[in-house]
Amino acid sequence: MQHPVLGAAGERKLLLGNEAVARGAIEGGVEVAASYPGTPASEILETLAEVAEEVGIYVEWSTNEMVAWEVAVGAAMCNKRSMASMKHIGVNWVIDPLMHSVLHGFNAGLLLVSCDDPSGHSSATEQDNRNLAYMAEIPILEPSDPQEAKDFTVEAIEISEELRVPVLLRLVTRVAHTRGDVVLGELRRETRKPEFHDDFYTEFVLKKGFAGPRVIPELHRILHEKLERAAKLAEKRKLNKVEGNGGELLIVSSGVAYSYVKEAIEDLDVENRVTVLKVEMVHPFPAELLQELLRDHRRVLVLEEGEPYLEREVKLAAFDGKCTVEVHGKLSGKIRRVGELNPVEVKKAIAEMLGVEVEDRKPSIGELELGELTTPRVISFCPGCPHRAAFYALKRAINKVCKGRYLAIGDIGCYTMGMNPPLRVQQTVFCMGGSIGMACGAAHSGLDHPVIATAGDSTFLHACIPGLINAAYNKAKLLFHILDNEATAMTGFQPHPGTGKTAAGREARKIRIEDVAR
Numbered sequence: 001m002q003h004p005v006l007g008a009a010g011e012r013k014l015l016l017g018n019e020a021v022a023r024g025a026i027e028g029g030v031e032v033a034a035s036y037p038g039t040p041a042s043e044i045l046e047t048l049a050e051v052a053e054e055v056g057i058y059v060e061w062s063t064n065e066m067v068a069w070e071v072a073v074g075a076a077m078c079n080k081r082s083m084a085s086m087k088h089i090g091v092n093w094v095i096d097p098l099m100h101s102v103l104h105g106f107n108a109g110l111l112l113v114s115c116d117d118p119s120g121h122s123s124a125t126e127q128d129n130r131n132l133a134y135m136a137e138i139p140i141l142e143p144s145d146p147q148e149a150k151d152f153t154v155e156a157i158e159i160s161e162e163l164r165v166p167v168l169l170r171l172v173t174r175v176a177h178t179r180g181d182v183v184l185g186e187l188r189r190e191t192r193k194p195e196f197h198d199d200f201y202t203e204f205v206l207k208k209g210f211a212g213p214r215v216i217p218e219l220h221r222i223l224h225e226k227l228e229r230a231a232k233l234a235e236k237r238k239l240n241k242v243e244g245n246g247g248e249l250l251i252v253s254s255g256v257a258y259s260y261v262k263e264a265i266e267d268l269d270v271e272n273r274v275t276v277l278k279v280e281m282v283h284p285f286p287a288e289l290l291q292e293l294l295r296d297h298r299r300v301l302v303l304e305e306g307e308p309y310l311e312r313e314v315k316l317a318a319f320d321g322k323c324t325v326e327v328h329g330k331l332s333g334k335i336r337r338v339g340e341l342n343p344v345e346v347k348k349a350i351a352e353m354l355g356v357e358v359e360d361r362k363p364s365i366g367e368l369e370l371g372e373l374t375t376p377r378v379i380s381f382c383p384g385c386p387h388r389a390a391f392y393a394l395k396r397a398i399n400k401v402c403k404g405r406y407l408a409i410g411d412i413g414c415y416t417m418g419m420n421p422p423l424r425v426q427q428t429v430f431c432m433g434g435s436i437g438m439a440c441g442a443a444h445s446g447l448d449h450p451v452i453a454t455a456g457d458s459t460f461l462h463a464c465i466p467g468l469i470n471a472a473y474n475k476a477k478l479l480f481h482i483l484d485n486e487a488t489a490m491t492g493f494q495p496h497p498g499t500g501k502t503a504a505g506r507e508a509r510k511i512r513i514e515d516v517a518r
């Protein structure tokens with residue numbers, strides 16, 4: 001049976017948002033794709049891995065997100081359209097090479113896909129990566145459903161190639177993990193000749209004969225020029241849309257929040273009372289388009305998922321355009337600032353702004369808080385999980401040897417659940433690779449009881465090796481507890497270098513953790 005992402009142009013398929021991104025990558029001519037597993041992003045590379053041989057794409061699970069981004073940059077530098085996809089927290093790892101890569105310029109499109117997880121359903125933070133891309137000064141596209149997830153992937157790759165700058169495609173859980181109809185576009189399968197090109201090298205090292213600090217402000221100026229061109233490209237490609245012509249209220253929205261807005265306007269039957277500015281390229285923000293709309297509106301409601309990113313842009317554009325308007329959103333307190341947005345809140349906010357009564361009906365199952373439907377319990381290990389026995393043995397040893405006095409710090413993975421009852425072994429957990437570095441600090445703090453760091457096999461290879469070397473070099477007295485189940489288990493059992501398998505299912509050299517640790 002044909003894989004759903006390999007249908008012909010014009011076919012309509014029911015795809016997950018992440019599968020739609022994978023299809024977009026194929027339509028966009030991506031030849032190299034890299035990732036590190038993480039919910040809600042994993043299905044992008046998993047899908048590409050399933051069809052990689054058939055469509056001729058090189059795919060890999062990299063050892064971490066930073067390496068994944070570097071792989072994508074290296075391939076783009078050699079004329080291959082490339083992408084790296086990851087969960088929002090993974091982008092924190094990418095910041096260093098990203099900040100460098102924005103100052104170069106390659107012949108091929110280069111895409112960074114971030115799947116943000118508002119409310120932290122499967123994450124330890126709910127950061128909004130539009131802010132990170134803003135800091136890196138790169139264009140951001142934000143799809144609102146699976147169809148746009150595919151279409152914007154293609155747009156983003158083309159824009160990146162035209163501007164010679166990376167582009168961020170920002171999804172959130174409700175787009176990445178939503179299934180929807182997707183009409184497929186043309187498949188683009190060209191194999192480009194690999195050739196090195198970097199504007200930094202040709203324009204500065206070769207032509208001017210120098211690189212280094214004197215060049216940085218010039219590279220930064222070029223980046224600003226590229227952003228100005230991005231704003232013009234957004235206009236040319238009609239990436240930001242105005243819908244409706246109602247004078248009472250201007251709604252500014254993007255991403256999944258726009259889908260909620262559309263539904264609410266229809267439900268409330270207020271099509272003639274609102275105008276909607278749907279922002280698709282959120283950076284650079286379409287300030288002039290907004291200022292035109294502000295001439296006919298005195299009240300603005302900003303609806304977005306994550307931080308009040310658009311709301312700040314709206315206020316700035318209103319100030320610059322000398323427009324006197326009321327701006328409502330997360331900063332004004334109209335919309336809850338933390339946690340995931342939902343359709344009920346969006347509808348209520350629009351109704352309140354327009355003075356429309358909302359029917360006080362019984363909520364549907366989908367609208368009920370989970371706590372009302374389920375028996376509260378903490379997340380725990382699967383039945384038969386080997387980690388349970390490992391933590392039990394550790395707990396017994398701790399009780400016997402140090403009478404229960406110890407400090408145990410964990411990383412992020414299934415073993416994080418070792419802090420939950422009934423085991424309650426770890427007192428605290430941090431980020432990927434964090435436990436070993438923090439255990440070094442705790443060990444040198446003068447604490448008079450044992451310090452234990454815990455990580456899994458995939459996390460060890462992802463981020464623990466520098467911390468372990470640091471512990472050995474600086475003689476930190478600690479116990480490093482590595483729970484090796486030969487998979488990136490929590491995110492769906494993806495392979496890693498310790499499994500001896502690649503993303504495409506090929507045999508690879510198996511990296512033994514004990515050999516590295518020795």
Ligand code: SF4
Nearest residue numbers: 381382385414489490
């Ligand atoms: S998925 Fe995680 S919790 Fe479940 S058995 Fe594997 S390691 Fe244990």
